[in-house]
Amino acid sequence: MSLYADFRKDLSFIEKELERSVDSSSPVIRQASLLLLRAGGKRIRPIFVILSSKFGEYSMENVAKVAVSLELIHMASLVHDDVIDDSDFRRGFETVKARWNNRIAMYTGDYIFSRALVSIGEIEMPAVHQLLAETMLEICKGEIIQFEYQQKTDQTFRDYLRRIKRKTALLLSSSCELGALVSHASPDVVGKLKRFGYFAGMAFQIVDDILDITSTDEKLGKPAGSDLLNGHLTLPTLYIKDDPEFQPFLYRSFDGSLTEEERSRMLTYIRESGAIEKSQQVSDMYLRKAIAEVESLPDNEAKKSLLQIADFLGKRKF
Amino acid sequence: MDRQTINRYIQNYISEVERSIQEPILNRDLGKMPLDEAKAFFLLLPMLNNEEWTSEMNISAIAVGAVHAAFDMHDRVDILDATSKEQQLMVLSGDHFSGIHYRLLSSLPDFQLITSMSEMIGHINETKTNLLMEDNDGIELLIDSMISIESGCIVEFQNRYGLTRYSEIAETALGLIWFFKKLMKDPAVEQVWAGNRIKKTAVEDAISILTSRLQNHLAEAGFLTPFLRQEIHRFATPLLGKPI
Numbered sequence: 001m002s003l004y005a006d007f008r009k010d011l012s013f014i015e016k017e018l019e020r021s022v023d024s025s026s027p028v029i030r031q032a033s034l035l036l037l038r039a040g041g042k043r044i045r046p047i048f049v050i051l052s053s054k055f056g057e058y059s060m061e062n063v064a065k066v067a068v069s070l071e072l073i074h075m076a077s078l079v080h081d082d083v084i085d086d087s088d089f090r091r092g093f094e095t096v097k098a099r100w101n102n103r104i105a106m107y108t109g110d111y112i113f114s115r116a117l118v119s120i121g122e123i124e125m126p127a128v129h130q131l132l133a134e135t136m137l138e139i140c141k142g143e144i145i146q147f148e149y150q151q152k153t154d155q156t157f158r159d160y161l162r163r164i165k166r167k168t169a170l171l172l173s174s175s176c177e178l179g180a181l182v183s184h185a186s187p188d189v190v191g192k193l194k195r196f197g198y199f200a201g202m203a204f205q206i207v208d209d210i211l212d213i214t215s216t217d218e219k220l221g222k223p224a225g226s227d228l229l230n231g232h233l234t235l236p237t238l239y240i241k242d243d244p245e246f247q248p249f250l251y252r253s254f255d256g257s258l259t260e261e262e263r264s265r266m267l268t269y270i271r272e273s274g275a276i277e278k279s280q281q282v283s284d285m286y287l288r289k290a291i292a293e294v295e296s297l298p299d300n301e302a303k304k305s306l307l308q309i310a311d312f313l314g315k316r317k318f
Numbered sequence: 319m320d321r322q323t324i325n326r327y328i329q330n331y332i333s334e335v336e337r338s339i340q341e342p343i344l345n346r347d348l349g350k351m352p353l354d355e356a357k358a359f360f361l362l363l364p365m366l367n368n369e370e371w372t373s374e375m376n377i378s379a380i381a382v383g384a385v386h387a388a389f390d391m392h393d394r395v396d397i398l399d400a401t402s403k404e405q406q407l408m409v410l411s412g413d414h415f416s417g418i419h420y421r422l423l424s425s426l427p428d429f430q431l432i433t434s435m436s437e438m439i440g441h442i443n444e445t446k447t448n449l450l451m452e453d454n455d456g457i458e459l460l461i462d463s464m465i466s467i468e469s470g471c472i473v474e475f476q477n478r479y480g481l482t483r484y485s486e487i488a489e490t491a492l493g494l495i496w497f498f499k500k501l502m503k504d505p506a507v508e509q510v511w512a513g514n515r516i517k518k519t520a521v522e523d524a525i526s527i528l529t530s531r532l533q534n535h536l537a538e539a540g541f542l543t544p545f546l547r548q549e550i551h552r553f554a555t556p557l558l559g560k561p562i
Contacts, residue, residue, distance in 0.1 A: 103396075122429075133420045136420065
């Protein structure tokens with residue numbers, strides 16, 4: 001991605017560190033972990049760590065430890081999420097639970113999680129560990145709450161925003177905060193980067209939820225509309241959940257009886273309902289807030305990159 | 319120290335772990351997490367033997383309990399079908415308990431223990447994976463694997479606080495308990511290792527080897543009170559001599 005050109009060297013170092021971190025003595029775990037790494041992903045968390053660190057005393061060694069840890073925590077959570085969602089494919093690749101079984105997915109996720117703590121364990125800064133521990137617990141709490149909301153239609157916009165905060169925005173916010181903390185940036189800068197990560201994360205997740213409706217099965221690597229099929233109302237569907245013409249689709253998605261042809265009609269219906277545009281406006285609002293935080297930061301190359309990334313997050317099509 | 323006092327210490331510890339890991343939705347839907355009394359006993363053994371036990375050690379010990387709870391939860395996830403709500407919550411529950419262990423160690427903060435405990439957790443998951451996926455023909459490898467799974471985190475704790483003289487006893491006894499449970503087809507053990515290829519003769523051999531090893535360790539453990547040595551024997555060999 002040309003967007004990453006300015007820090008390709010740092011990213012490539014982190015990529016190698018990621019591979020080294022999961023070089024397990026168990027052939028199955030090693031294979032599973034490498035498959036996950038090679039399936040790619042946007043590496044948005046490591047990028048946020050790198051860029052935030054550039055507002056203090058940049059040390060590649062410390063940055064890599066934090067970035068590797070955050071990306072591994074994200075990866076571990078995806079492996080376990082695939083067990084919860086009973087997903088056979090992610091980003092077009094077979095999931096660990098599909099290739100081996102649920103238990104191997106549990107152990108692989110737990111192994112990756114342990115390697116994340118080994119990586120960050122070398123950083124002897126209490127605030128770093130306390131922040132990461134709280135973040136992880138909040139993310140997990142978010143998943144438990146998401147479970148409570150599964151297949152529930154009496155949800156509010158606030159419920160949704162709270163959910164995506166925990167699901168995505170918190171880890172991105174913490175990526176920025178941790179990057180700034182390990183480089184000993186000033187408290188004012190740490191706060192701005194933390195808020196940038198939070199607002200960008202909210203926008204990122206809303207766009208993700210939009211793409212689940214507007215993109216194709218092929219590009220998503222899973223069926224479009226998967227959120228609904230898994231019982232999750234997202235921002236676009238919250239706008240039309242009370243629409244009498246949409247409700248039969250909604251209930252059939254939730255009870256698993258939606259046919260392929262109905263799924264296609266449902267996606268068209270949502271796309272044409274105006275819900276996508278309204279959702280995009282909310283995402284844009286968060287992006288504007290993210291950009292405002294970055295604009296108040298000291299001028300440097302990282303600031304330019306953060307602005308470019310914020311712009312990309314709002315417009316991305318994958 | 320008498321048996322009642324030991325049990326009280328164990329129950330107090332278990333209550334502390336339960337308080338630390340409790341989460342309202344998980345408690346409501348999954349109920350109380352059963353915590354292993356034998357593991358609690360071997361973790362607390364140095365304290366029961368009047369070793370210095372600081373508040374920091376107590377927090378670390380609770381963190382070890384949270385890790386054990388996380389392991390137990392994830393071991394209960396069905397190999398093939400985890401689509402029920404209960405199973406899905408078990409996944410999240412284990413993750414939550416893992417997070418609690420990290421939060422406790424971060425609160426000290428004990429960077430050394432965060433790293434060494436995480437190394438051990440990784441190793442235990444590798445060992446479990448190998449046991450599930452590969453033939454387990456070599457008896458020594460099987461014994462080492464089960465010892466590592468059952469006692470690895472307790473040994474890490476003991477290493478951290480200079481209590482290594484208790485490690486061989488904890489390793490041997492907890493390994494032995496596992497093989498007894500396996501031999502008796504304990505439902506919890508059977509569920510975790512359903513489909514594994516551990517032979518009954520290997521289990522019997524392991525029990526024989528570990529029983530003899532434990533007797534030797536206890537004979538050499540002059541630092542333990544005679545009563546604690548008896549209690550160790552009681553915890554580790556509850557089924558010895560009973561018809562199978």
